[in-house]
Amino acid sequence: MLLAAACYARSSPRFHRWLLRQPLFGAVIRDWQQHRAIPRRARRLAWLTMAVSFGFSIWTLREHAWLPWGLVLLGLGLAGWMVRLPVRD
16 A cells, blocks of 8 residues: 555656545555554554465465465565554554
């Protein structure tokens, strides 16, 4: 969501304004743009979504030799990035 907002801000101001007006994502994007932080609730939801989606993908691809390990490494890299994100209460 933050990546989409950054891309739209550079490529299409109209879509960027539309994204900021969305009730679900607008507040999180504005917090990021103004304070470079995300709300604690959004971070928890991101952790949960990431764990479920990576867990399901790893379970689905368990028969392949290297794909689950690639997903584990990707998930750990993403988790390391998310840990460093500042949180706003």
